[in-house]
Amino acid sequence: MSTEGAGSATQSSRLRGPRVSLLLQLVAPYVILTLVLVLAVTYIVTGLVTSSARLGFDSQLQAMLDGAGDGLTRVENSQLDSLRLLVFTQGLPEAMASGDVDAVVNLVTPLALNARAPIVTLVDSTGREMATLTLQADETGYTRTGGADLSQVEIVRRVLSGEHDTFGDKFADVLTVQGRRYLFTSAPLLDSSGTRLGVIM
Numbered sequence: 001m002s003t004e005g006a007g008s009a010t011q012s013s014r015l016r017g018p019r020v021s022l023l024l025q026l027v028a029p030y031v032i033l034t035l036v037l038v039l040a041v042t043y044i045v046t047g048l049v050t051s052s053a054r055l056g057f058d059s060q061l062q063a064m065l066d067g068a069g070d071g072l073t074r075v076e077n078s079q080l081d082s083l084r085l086l087v088f089t090q091g092l093p094e095a096m097a098s099g100d101v102d103a104v105v106n107l108v109t110p111l112a113l114n115a116r117a118p119i120v121t122l123v124d125s126t127g128r129e130m131a132t133l134t135l136q137a138d139e140t141g142y143t144r145t146g147g148a149d150l151s152q153v154e155i156v157r158r159v160l161s162g163e164h165d166t167f168g169d170k171f172a173d174v175l176t177v178q179g180r181r182y183l184f185t186s187a188p189l190l191d192s193s194g195t196r197l198g199v200i201m
Contacts, residue, residue: 082115083170083187086200096122096189096197101130101146108200109133109142119182122189123199127151127160130198132177145178155186159199162188 086092086108095103104122112120112133120142121132129150133142150156155171163169172185186201 082112082117083185083200085111085115086120087187087189093189093191093197096124096130097191099124099130105131105133105144112142119177119184121150121184121199121201123150123156123160123201125160125196125198127153127156134178155184155201156199159186159188160196162196 089107089111092104092107095107108120108122108131113135116135116139118135119132122130124130127150129146129148131144131146132148133144135142151160153173153175155173155175158171159169163171165171170185170187172183174181175184176182184201186199189197189200191197
């Protein structure tokens, strides 16, 4: 190996060293800047997608709650309309006062069936269940039960005790009857003199 060849190799190595170092100095900031920009864009996009998804979920949940609330209001309004018809049924106060369960059921059944009421309960002034009419699956008639002590059921007790709230003398609650849950609205049944004869719900 000649001295001239060795000197040439050393010079080439020295020239390559600064050139690589200079290349790194020029390129490295752009690489770092690109990585930072990629990370920033990823963070922003992820935040936007998450916010959008959360907003969509919140909107859907609110819509479901509003729908459920509207549905409940419609059911309660329908029950109030049915109660008004039943409470003012001619002959019902007299049948309730005399304790004639068959007469009470015969008076109530056609109106309840016409209103497609899923369940109707009549309670006397002591809190005893005179009759509960549960709509049959084919919706052509009612199954009749009775005899339970309902005096401690809140919406019965409040009506019998003559309670009123800001909405009046009617009260609503969800009760379980024969393994099924129903929304009940209770109302007082009065005679012509205002004597409380019982509860209809």
